[in-house]
Amino acid sequence: MSSDWFHLLNVLGVAFFAISGTLAGYDKEVDGIGVTVLASVTALGGGTLRDILLNQPVFWIEDPDYLYSTYLAILITVLLIRHFSRISAQYFLIVDAVGLGLFNIVGIEKALIEGTSMVVAVTMGVTTGVFGSLIRDVICREIPLVMRGELYATACIAGGVAYAVFLYLSVPYLWCILGSLATTGGIRLAAVYFDWKPKLYKTPD
Amino acid sequence: MSSDWFHLLNVLGVAFFAISGTLAGYDKEVDGIGVTVLASVTALGGGTLRDILLNQPVFWIEDPDYLYSTYLAILITVLLIRHFSRISAQYFLIVDAVGLGLFNIVGIEKALIEGTSMVVAVTMGVTTGVFGSLIRDVICREIPLVMRGELYATACIAGGVAYAVFLYLSVPYLWCILGSLATTGGIRLAAVYFDWKPKLYKTPD
Amino acid sequence: MSSDWFHLLNVLGVAFFAISGTLAGYDKEVDGIGVTVLASVTALGGGTLRDILLNQPVFWIEDPDYLYSTYLAILITVLLIRHFSRISAQYFLIVDAVGLGLFNIVGIEKALIEGTSMVVAVTMGVTTGVFGSLIRDVICREIPLVMRGELYATACIAGGVAYAVFLYLSVPYLWCILGSLATTGGIRLAAVYFDWKPKLYKTPD
Numbered sequence: 001m002s003s004d005w006f007h008l009l010n011v012l013g014v015a016f017f018a019i020s021g022t023l024a025g026y027d028k029e030v031d032g033i034g035v036t037v038l039a040s041v042t043a044l045g046g047g048t049l050r051d052i053l054l055n056q057p058v059f060w061i062e063d064p065d066y067l068y069s070t071y072l073a074i075l076i077t078v079l080l081i082r083h084f085s086r087i088s089a090q091y092f093l094i095v096d097a098v099g100l101g102l103f104n105i106v107g108i109e110k111a112l113i114e115g116t117s118m119v120v121a122v123t124m125g126v127t128t129g130v131f132g133s134l135i136r137d138v139i140c141r142e143i144p145l146v147m148r149g150e151l152y153a154t155a156c157i158a159g160g161v162a163y164a165v166f167l168y169l170s171v172p173y174l175w176c177i178l179g180s181l182a183t184t185g186g187i188r189l190a191a192v193y194f195d196w197k198p199k200l201y202k203t204p205d
Numbered sequence: 206m207s208s209d210w211f212h213l214l215n216v217l218g219v220a221f222f223a224i225s226g227t228l229a230g231y232d233k234e235v236d237g238i239g240v241t242v243l244a245s246v247t248a249l250g251g252g253t254l255r256d257i258l259l260n261q262p263v264f265w266i267e268d269p270d271y272l273y274s275t276y277l278a279i280l281i282t283v284l285l286i287r288h289f290s291r292i293s294a295q296y297f298l299i300v301d302a303v304g305l306g307l308f309n310i311v312g313i314e315k316a317l318i319e320g321t322s323m324v325v326a327v328t329m330g331v332t333t334g335v336f337g338s339l340i341r342d343v344i345c346r347e348i349p350l351v352m353r354g355e356l357y358a359t360a361c362i363a364g365g366v367a368y369a370v371f372l373y374l375s376v377p378y379l380w381c382i383l384g385s386l387a388t389t390g391g392i393r394l395a396a397v398y399f400d401w402k403p404k405l406y407k408t409p410d
Numbered sequence: 411m412s413s414d415w416f417h418l419l420n421v422l423g424v425a426f427f428a429i430s431g432t433l434a435g436y437d438k439e440v441d442g443i444g445v446t447v448l449a450s451v452t453a454l455g456g457g458t459l460r461d462i463l464l465n466q467p468v469f470w471i472e473d474p475d476y477l478y479s480t481y482l483a484i485l486i487t488v489l490l491i492r493h494f495s496r497i498s499a500q501y502f503l504i505v506d507a508v509g510l511g512l513f514n515i516v517g518i519e520k521a522l523i524e525g526t527s528m529v530v531a532v533t534m535g536v537t538t539g540v541f542g543s544l545i546r547d548v549i550c551r552e553i554p555l556v557m558r559g560e561l562y563a564t565a566c567i568a569g570g571v572a573y574a575v576f577l578y579l580s581v582p583y584l585w586c587i588l589g590s591l592a593t594t595g596g597i598r599l600a601a602v603y604f605d606w607k608p609k610l611y612k613t614p615d
Contacts, residue, residue: 033564034557037544048463053253053263058463064527117269134242138344139548139557147239147344154238258458258468322474339447343549352444352549359443 010047010059010106014066016099017132018043018073023092024133026081028140038136039074045132050107050124054114093192097155101184103129104156105177108163122160129156129184151191159184215252215264215311219271221304222337223248223278228297229338231286233345243341244279250337255312255329259319298397302360306389308334309361310382313368327365334361334389356396364389420457420469420516424476426509427542428453428483433502434543436491438550448546449484455542460517460534464524503602507565511594513539514566515587518573532570539566539594561601569594 021042025035044060051058060066107128111121130146130153137144146152163180171179190196226247230240249265256263265271312333316326335351335358342349351357368385376384395401431452435445454470461468470476517538521531540556540563547554556562573590581589600606 030557037557052257052462055262057465061530064530067529119272120266120269141346141551147235147242257462260467324477325471325474346551352440352447
């Protein structure tokens with residue numbers, strides 16, 4: 001993938017997740033700094049963990065654009081929330097699903113560039129996609145959403161497998177990306193729309 | 206330690222902790238992905254933190270064997286749990302104690318190879334041993350087991366001190382390893398068997 | 411800043427935060443190991459995250475002095491608590507405010523030495539200052555203090571901005587440091603003394 005595309009996808013994903021993190025942070029018992037911390041962790045946490053695990057320079061330290069984009073997205077979201085009494089939950093979910101697909105792809109790409117095997121790359125995609133919101137939920141003392149009955153990580157895995165299959169079938173590069181994005185985002189949105197929920201088990205039966 | 210031995214100990218420790226993490230995850234209000242996340246964090250979390258702190262390549266990214274071993278151990282454990290109505294808590298504790306001893310040794314060894322001082326190496330052993338389950342408990346919103354009245358970290362410290370003493374006394378290498386393992390695992394199991402509990406203090410008196 | 415000064419500030423900050431972490435840990439339902447883990451995380455957590463993010467060797471692994479200083483500060487604090495029935499909460503807050511100012515400066519300095527932009531450096535200062543206690547609170551299952559109505563991160567940001575402004579105005583180096591320290595510590599103590607609290611929002615209005 002050209003470096004420009006890569007950069008754009010990553011900046012978009014960060015902005016989308018910062019918006020979704022701000023909206024989520026607004027429900028908690030925190031102050032303005034707290035919302036900023038929660039939104040930043042959501043937006044930057046997954047990618048930061050990915051870069052640390054891959055022993056790469058952390059993306060938002062190398063390139064302050066990501067930090068500006070995060071802070072700007074938070075500011076705009078906070079201003080919009082204050083003006084419009086309630087932003088529809090649907091927008092939140094769509095923004096979140098697109099961000100998830102973007103982060104998944106970026107994680108897989110970065111791992112493959114570092115020469116990891118495909119199973120590690122798919123694991124990196126899931127990590128990039130879900131760890132931001134997992135850490136956010138842990139900070140807010142909630143059982144992470146990604147771990148209870150939301151097809152969140154599953155959507156990432158499916159998107160990763162789709163990418164690997166398309167690559168194996170020699171599908172043109174752009175379509176590998178778009179196919180994976182559509183798979184991840186589509187499964188996530190379908191899960192919300194049709195209310196697909198995996199079974200929770202507390203005790204085996 | 207020969208690199209093969211090192212590898213085997215580490216793979217064994219990871220598999221043991223993945224089993225123990227899966228058994229622990231089964232008690233929580235999570236779905237299949239949640240159990241996988243909790244078990245992976247238990248199995249890989251301590252070692253990952255150790256490698257990041259030592260500025261070394263993360264072990265399971267360099268060598269996908271660890272990831273296969275984790276996922277396989279989780280799968281087998283889940284299948285076994287479904288077939289046998291209830292796996293005895295005793296097996297869980299033994300598996301966990303052996304894993305703890307192995308992780309402790311591997312952490313100390315890796316730190317010493319990097320040329321750290323002994324106090325840092327023992328701290329690394331404890332980190333490798335306890336941080337996986339500490340993070341798992343934090344994700345599940347529980348006060349970490351290792352911090353309240355279980356001789357868990359204490360067993361690691363004792364194993365680390367035993368190792369340092371044996372090394373100082375020029376005991377043959379293999380016996381340093383076995384002695385440390387026996388100390389850590391033995392104290393942990395004895396603590397459970399004899400119900401040794403350190404005093405919790407909420408307020409000093 | 412001369413390397414000796416840098417080292418001294420960092421050792422002082424670590425010891426101060428270890429004391430404040432021990433005092434905080436004493437209120438929780440944990441054993442001796444638990445207090446040690448909580449105090450160590452408070453003292454070393456923020457700086458560790460900073461070094462990992464900056465892709466630098468972690469400070470307490472390179473130089474075991476920090477570990478000795480942490481363990482010693484914990485030990486002395488535990489002994490003092492046992493002898494004096496109750497250490498005044500005021501001392502705790504002063505110790506904590508000074509530690510906060512020191513960590514903030516050290517974080518900014520380390521980032522600037524690595525050649526980051528000022529916005530990343532100020533973010534690093536806040537990270538160094540607040541992440542230790544944020545992680546401590548998360549481990550103890552509390553909504554982090556820094557995120558609800560305490561001018562904690564805000565004091566760091568103000569100290570960082572003060573530093574940047576002084577540097578821009580070509581104020582002599584030592585005064586940049588002292589000015590930033592006074593700003594951070596002063597705002598933090600004033601917030602406690604005058605009971606300044608930012609508004610918490612659960613829902614926008």
